[in-house]
Amino acid sequence: MxxxxxxxxxxxxxxxxxxxxxxxxxxxxxxxxxxxxxxxxxxxxxxxxxxxxxxxxxxxxxxxxxxxxxxxxxxxxxxxxxxxxxxxxxxxxxxxxxxxxxxxxxxxxxxxxxxxxxxxxxAVQALTAYYALIPLGQVKAGDHVLVHSAAGGVGIMAGHIIQKKKAIAIGLVGDSRKFSILKEVGYDYFLTRSPNFKEEMRKILLGAPLKIVLECLGGRYFHDSYELLAPMGRLVTYGSANFTPSQSFRNWFSIVYSYLTRPKIDPLSMISDNKSVLGFNLIWLWNEIDELRKHFSELMMLSLPxxxxxxxxxxxxxxxxxxxxxxxxxxxxxxxxxx
Known part of the structure; x- marks a missing residue:
């Protein structure tokens, strides 16, 4: 053929x-x-x-x-x-x-x-959101959950799952024009990336613990989100959009700079702060077919939009x-x- x-x-x-x-x-x-x-x-x-x-x-x-x-x-x-x-x-x-x-x-x-x-x-984006929030994030009712790039495909599916679990969804986007889609999805709060990110997050939380962060940006927003996490909180990272080439070719200077300035977390501080960072790449599930089908079956049982x-x-x-x-x-x- x-x-x-x-x-x-x-x-x-x-x-x-x-x-x-x-x-x-x-x-x-x-x-x-x-x-x-x-x-x-x-x-x-x-x-x-x-x-x-x-x-x-x-x-x-x-x-x-x-x-x-x-x-x-x-x-x-x-x-x-x-x-x-x-x-x-x-x-x-x-x-x-x-x-x-x-x-x-x-x-x-x-x-x-x-x-x-x-x-x-x-399949890919819904499984990513599901695996980040449920097996890794262990989201439960009442949890405050921050989702980076909330208007993207993973962010939208994450919003639906957070609603299903009766948790509180906070969406971070790069442009306020994307707020309308977050409202349609059912996000409880939304904000844009800005120098005042941490201050705006604290106003939203009003002292409530931030239990889960879905992080896919890298750079300063990874670090700031980790700082905002409550003790026993989990930051789940599944991408690094900060490395996305902005030109038609690979700009090695930009790539190397982003790599050298990537966020770093001291394991000793993780212990003393009682916070967790979990990373995953969904494509490795493709090698574990039984595991993939198990997670997909559980995802479909959520009856997401x-x-x-x-x-x-x-x-x-x-x-x-x-x-x-x-x-x-x-x-x-x-x-x-x-x-």
């Missing part, structure tokens, strides 16, 4: 991502072949294209972590799916394609009231979509419609 993909042979720039035609082998015994209907973009896509993501495959690779589509072929041992089933799923790279082969263990039936776009926009889709692009406009993601000005999920 012939397919079209976006492949990068030498990371370093979005311009290095090239559209190509290539042959796709038949599915192996435990695989299905998907005719892709939509692709979900994530910040990891930008970092992998620039060669700044440690999990990126060596050599030539196809970016992309999540997709939705229709099964057009099944392997000999596939029992839970049939040709024609509409599904969504995750992959450890390879989603920027019109067709792909994938293990049946990393796909899920598309709910009847979901579109292809809904399916491609859900569908993801907010802020931007849609055609498959032809992949570069424009990545630049929108790179800009940091997007709201919710960016989805690519295929073909």
């Amino acid at each position: 012939q397919r079209e993909v976006y492949r990068i042979d030498k990371p370093g720039s979005i311009d290095q991502l090239h559209r190509k035609k290539e042959m796709l082998r038949p599915p192996e015994n435990d695989e299905v072949t998907i005719e892709v209907g939509a692709i979900g973009l994530n910040f990891a896509d930008v970092f992998s294209v620039y060669g700044l993501y440690s999990a990126t495959p060596k050599g030539s690779f196809i970016p992309g972590l999540e997709f939705s589509g229709k099964i057009v072929k099944i392997g000999a041992n596939v029992k839970d799916f049939e040709v024609g089933d509409l599904v969504f799923g995750v992959t450890r790279f390879g989603a920027y394609a019109t067709h792909l082969n994938i293990s049946e263990k990393t796909i899920f039936l598309l709910p009847k009231d979901w579109t292809m776009q809904d399916g491609a926009s859900f 569908k993801q907010t889709i802020g931007h849609e692009f055609s498959f032809d406009s992949m570069h424009d979509a990545l630049r929108t993601m790179q800009s940091g000005q997007s709201i919710g999920k960016i989805v690519i419609n295929v073909p």
Whole structure:
């Protein structure tokens, strides 16, 4: 079967991502072949294209972590799916394609009231928010929870989970124009990144303990959020948007400066302050399929609303979509419609 993909042979720039035609082998015994209907973009896509993501495959690779589509072929041992089933799923790279082969263990039936776009926009960011808040953050009713980049895809899903757990959601964004989406999601409080961040947070908290922080920025906001944490509080970090390239190429001076000035926490102070920092990279769950499916099942039991889709692009406009993601000005999920 012939397919079209976006492949990068030498990371370093979005311009290095090239559209190509290539042959796709038949599915192996435990695989299905998907005719892709939509692709979900994530910040990891930008970092992998620039060669700044440690999990990126060596050599030539196809970016992309999540997709939705229709099964057009099944392997000999596939029992839970049939040709024609509409599904969504995750992959450890390879989603920027019109067709792909994938293990049946990393796909899920598309709910009847979901579109292809809904399916491609859900899994990675919802799982990230769930894993940060529940297994790691152990959120419970009444907890004050600060979410960085609250108008992004993870932030929106985090807001829904915090509501489900009857905790108190505080959203941090870079622009007050994003307050309207936080209000729709159900955030209790919202504020913008500013030199007065800590003072504004203290006014919101009014002496209440800040129990959980979902942190994805790095830099001073990591440090300030850690200072604001109450004893027994948890800061869960899952990204570092501070390293996002702002140009069409890797600016090594900027990258090295951000690395050398990254926040550092003294383990001895963590003990005396009784605070925790937990870091994770969701893509490593792709290697633990049973664990991935367990967490995904528990996530679906929360019956969360569908993801907010802020931007849609055609498959032809992949570069424009990545630049929108790179800009940091997007709201919710960016989805690519295929073909």
